Amino acid sequence: MTVPFQGVPLAEHRSWFAEASELGYTDLWSSEADGTDAFTPLALAAAWAPDLRLGTAIVPAYTRGPALLAQSVAAMAEAAPGRFAFGLGTSSDVIVERWNDTAFDRPYQRTRDLVRFLRLALGGERVDEEFETFRVRGFRLGRPPAQVPPILVAALRPGMLRLAGREGDGAIINWLAADDVPRVVAEVGPGREVVARIFVCPSEDTATVRAHARRLIGAYLTVPVYAAFHEWLGRGEALQGLWDGWAAGDRKAAVASIPDAVVDALVLHGSPAAVRAQVDRYVANGVTTPVLALLPMAGVEQRTAMRELAPTAP
Template sequence: MKLGLALGYWSAGPPPGVAEQVAAAEDLGFDSMWTAEAYGSDALTPLAWLGAHTERIRLGTSVIQLSARTPTATAMAAMTLDHLSGGRVVIGIGASGPQVVEGWYGQPYPKPLARTREYVRILRSTIARETVRFEGDHYTIPHPGGAGLGKPLRSTLHPLREEIPILLAAEGPKNVAMAAEIGDGWQPLFYAPRADQHYRDALAEGFARPGARRKPDDFEVVGMVSVVVDDDVETAANQIRPHLALYIGGMGAKGANFHYDVFARMGYEDECAQIQELYLSGRKDQAIASVPLSLVEQVALIGPKAKIAEELPQWRDSLLTTMVVSGSPDTLRLITDLVT
C-alpha cells in the first residue's frame, strides 16, 4: 500500500505550510499528492505550482469537478501539465452533487453516470490526439447549432503519453462498478475496510463487463484516510467529527446526499438521520457531538500509536492501493513510520 498526500481544496485562502508538506512527502517517498475543488480554489492551479517544486511524486486530482470544464478542456489541461511534469499526471474526476453542479457551475445534474461515461470517452479520444467527433445525450462535438461553422478538430499538442490514468470518484455501488468498467482506478471518499466485501462485489461487476479496461491486479484504489495520533481516542475523534458531520448532515438535501448514504449502508442510518436533522436545523455543534466514535473508527485511524499500528493490517489487506493522508511534515513522518 502506497502513501499519498491529501491537499484538498482551500478554505478562505492558501493553507500555510503546504510547500513544506509537499517537500516532506516527496522526501519520505510518497507516491502521489492530490488536490481538489468544489466552489473555491481549483484543482489544477495548485497542482501545477506545487508540482514545479517536485521531481518524482505523481500529481493527482481528487477530484476535478466534471461540470467545471468541458471534457476537451480537461484533456488540454492534463496534457499540458503532463508535459511540464514529465508524465506524472493522474486525472481524478467526479460528478459531485446537484447543489454544487447546478448551484455553482450552472449545469444540469440528472443522469450523472451517463454523463460521466460520455465525458471519459471524450477525454480518452482527445488525449490520444484523435479527431474529436462525438454525438451523445450530454455532449455533442462539434456543436450542432450556433454559427454552424464548427468542424471536428484534434489537439495541436502531441501528448507526452497516449494514455493518462483516469480515476473515477464514486460512492454508490453503480458508480463503483462503472469505475471498474471504464476507469483506471477508483477514488472512494469514505472508505471502510469493514465494508470491503460490498465494494469488492461492486468492482467485480464492473470488471466482468464486456470491454472493461482493467483487471483487479492493475487497478488503483486511492482513498483518503484521516490519521490522528493522540493518547486519548475521544480527543482524536473530535478532530474528525466536524468533517463527518458536515458531509453527513450538510452536503446535499434530504434524500440527495450521497455521503449520508455511504454511512447509512454501514449500518448507521438512524445516527445519520439524527446528524442530518440537527445540521440542517442549524444545530451544528449538536450534530458534531452526535457522530458516534464507532463511525469515526470505521473510516479513520485514531488514538495512540499502538492502537493505530494494531488496526493497520486491516487497511493493508483491504482494496486500497494508496492511502492518502494529510498533516504537518512531522505528522507525515510519523504516519510513514507507522504504515511502513
C-alpha cells in the same frame, strides 16, 4: 499525501514536497472543493518534486467544458510524464449547483461521457460526437500527451463503482471505514487501482479529535450523495440522528448524535503507530493507493504529523 497543506501558501510548498519525498511518500493528490483548484498544486509539484506521482481526487465532471478539461489533463500529463493520474467524479449538488450554478443532472451519464470523450481526445483523435449529456464538434487537442494518464473515477455506490472498473482505470473512494473496503472493491472488479483518501489525526487527545471529526463528518455525510453511500454501507440507523437533526435545523444536536464508533471508523486517530496500523488495514482489504488527509486540529502540527505518519517512520 493530500495537498495543498492547510494554511501553507502555495509558494511555500517546495520544501514540504521535498521532505515528503525524503520521508518515503510516493504520491501527492489534490482535491477541488472551496480551496485551490485541483491542478495548480500539482503543477508546482511537477516541477518541485520530480520523483513523486501526482493525482487529482477529484476534478468535478460539471465545472469545466469537455475541451478545457482535456487541455488541463493533457497539460498536467505533459508536465509530469508517466507520473500523473487523473481523477474525475460527479462532486456533489452543493458544489455543482449551489456554488457553480450548474444543474446537477444525470451524474452517472455525465461522468461516463467525459471518460469516453477524454479517451478519444487524449489519444489525439478528432472528436466530433453527440454524447448523451453534451456535444463536441470538431475538437482535437493541439498538444496530446505522449503518455496518456490513467483515468480514475470517484465512486460511492455500485453503479459508479462498476463504471470505474469497466470504463475507467480504477476508482477513487473516500469517507469509508477499512471494513467497508472489501464491499466497495468487489464492485470495481479485479486488476484496477483503488485510491482511498483516508482522514488521519495522530493524536491521543481522543475527546478533542472526536469533536473536530464530528463537525467534518456532519458537513460531509449530510450531503445527499454521501448520505446515500452510508445507507448502502449499512450505517443508516447509526446516522439517522445526524440526518434528522440536520434537516430540522439543529446542527449542534445533529453533530453530537454521531456515534463514537462511526467517528473512530472514519477518522483515524491515536498514536502515530496506531494510525499507521489502521491505514494498513485499508491496504489489506483492497486499497492499492492510500492517500492520507491530515485533519487540521490545534495541538497537531502538520509537518510533525507528516513525519510521524511517514512510510519510513519507526
